[in-house]
Amino acid sequence: MNFTLTQDQQQIQQLAREFAEKDLLPGVLERDESSEFPLEAFKKLGKTGIYGLPYPTEVGGLGGSYLSYILAVEEISKVDASFGIAFSVDTSLYGGSIMNSSAPEAIKKKFLAPITYGEKIGSFGLTEHTAGSDAAGQRTVATKDGDSYIINGSKCFNTNGPLADYTVIYCLTDPALGTKGMAAFVVEKGTPGFTVGKVENKMGIRSAHVSDMHLDNVRVPAENMIAQPGEGFKLAMKTLDGGRIGVAAQGLGIAKGAFEIARKYMMERQQFGKPICKQQYLAFKMAELQTKIQAAELLLYKAAICKEEGQPYTVPAAMAKMTCTNVAMEVTTEAVQLLGGNGYMKDYHVERMMRDAKITQIYEGTNEIQKLVISGQIFR
Ligand SMILES: Cc1cc2nc3c(=O)[nH]c(=O)nc-3n(C[C@H](O)[C@H](O)[C@H](O)COP(=O)(O)OP(=O)(O)OC[C@H]3O[C@@H](n4cnc5c(N)ncnc54)[C@H](O)[C@@H]3O)c2cc1C
Numbered sequence: 001m002n003f004t005l006t007q008d009q010q011q012i013q014q015l016a017r018e019f020a021e022k023d024l025l026p027g028v029l030e031r032d033e034s035s036e037f038p039l040e041a042f043k044k045l046g047k048t049g050i051y052g053l054p055y056p057t058e059v060g061g062l063g064g065s066y067l068s069y070i071l072a073v074e075e076i077s078k079v080d081a082s083f084g085i086a087f088s089v090d091t092s093l094y095g096g097s098i099m100n101s102s103a104p105e106a107i108k109k110k111f112l113a114p115i116t117y118g119e120k121i122g123s124f125g126l127t128e129h130t131a132g133s134d135a136a137g138q139r140t141v142a143t144k145d146g147d148s149y150i151i152n153g154s155k156c157f158n159t160n161g162p163l164a165d166y167t168v169i170y171c172l173t174d175p176a177l178g179t180k181g182m183a184a185f186v187v188e189k190g191t192p193g194f195t196v197g198k199v200e201n202k203m204g205i206r207s208a209h210v211s212d213m214h215l216d217n218v219r220v221p222a223e224n225m226i227a228q229p230g231e232g233f234k235l236a237m238k239t240l241d242g243g244r245i246g247v248a249a250q251g252l253g254i255a256k257g258a259f260e261i262a263r264k265y266m267m268e269r270q271q272f273g274k275p276i277c278k279q280q281y282l283a284f285k286m287a288e289l290q291t292k293i294q295a296a297e298l299l300l301y302k303a304a305i306c307k308e309e310g311q312p313y314t315v316p317a318a319m320a321k322m323t324c325t326n327v328a329m330e331v332t333t334e335a336v337q338l339l340g341g342n343g344y345m346k347d348y349h350v351e352r353m354m355r356d357a358k359i360t361q362i363y364e365g366t367n368e369i370q371k372l373v374i375s376g377q378i379f380r
Helices: 007-034 039-046 066-079 081-100 105-116 175-181 232-268 280-308 314-338 350-360 367-378
Strands: 122-125 141-145 148-159 166-172 182-188 194-196 210-221 225-227
Touching: 007 039, 007 066, 007 081, 007 350, 039 081, 066 081, 066 232, 066 280, 081 105, 081 122, 081 148, 081 166, 081 232, 081 350, 105 166, 122 148, 141 166, 148 166, 148 182, 166 175, 166 210, 166 232, 175 182, 175 232, 182 210, 182 232, 225 232, 232 280, 232 314, 232 350, 280 314, 314 350, 314 367
Parallel strands: 122 166
Antiparallel strands: 141 148, 148 210, 166 182, 182 225, 194 210
């Protein structure tokens, strides 16, 4: 077993760290207030090819490792978790749907290559008002009409939805078959009948743009069908396994970011004639949090390595997602407490991180659903 990152992985980590500190940190508080998405910064980072990092060069990716991608999401999320999820959805939910599909190579390249360099942005449409934790409750339907399909229905909570050039829409080709008739299509922005709802007003990750998407007689060429009827549900579940590793990285990044703010604060803040880090009760608290962060990190990196080595990764991904996101919630909540009154003030960042951490326990399968996945394997 090797616990050392390769030179390539360290370089990606460094690139993401410098970008986060230079390009994201300066406006992060303002964007939390205004809910403005940093599109210019997103395009700038895209020029490195990082959004296609884990995908093969043959389909327009960068041919890097999944762990490198995870390290990049983690570094970004230490500073700006909204940017972290926009990146993760673009790469692992949108890009993952394309990559994991059985679409011909040319179609994969057509829809993947433009996101690699940030020229286009992708989103992922699985959830509907009737289909949350139970993704089988889909109502969106695609009906064949000559060489194309006509799609009708609505999706909700689409991260990157308002920005997306391409969205993978999961839907049923025969409602009587349920998930056995589920397919998936890439729907392009501007296709007649395809509209995006208002940008949702959220508790956290406030500058990530999330919206409904509506499909009213949207005609999509059959070649945009990336999962044939019956393949869509499997594609969605496989893609979510990879996506969950991205959310775990987002959670771990938030936890590490908040921990570092608390650590520095505790060495400077004087009460009772000494820095508060000299209070053993508080120092022990940090020892516990540091240990939990490192345990979560091991689960996360293991899941990423399982994925890139072609080993089963459904359960490792669920364990990493549940653990890293619970640690994110715990560390950020403690960080607010450790900073006292200042922790409650926006200028100190940790209250934003606490709000951002909450969603990581909910999306891409709630942590209750991760327990269903893990316990399902225990009692097979
Ligand atoms: C900000 C945000 C961004 C999102 N981005 C995307 C996106 O880009 N694409 C996309 O497709 N979706 C997206 N989602 C949807 C997200 O994945 C779902 O909200 C999530 O899976 C939970 O579904 P739900 O909200 O319908 O909750 P519900 O399924 O209604 O769950 C409600 C509660 O019941 C619990 N529960 C449900 N079933 C069980 C069970 N069997 N056992 C135990 N507990 C259970 C849940 O854990 C939860 O606590 C996003 C959501 C949000 C809020």
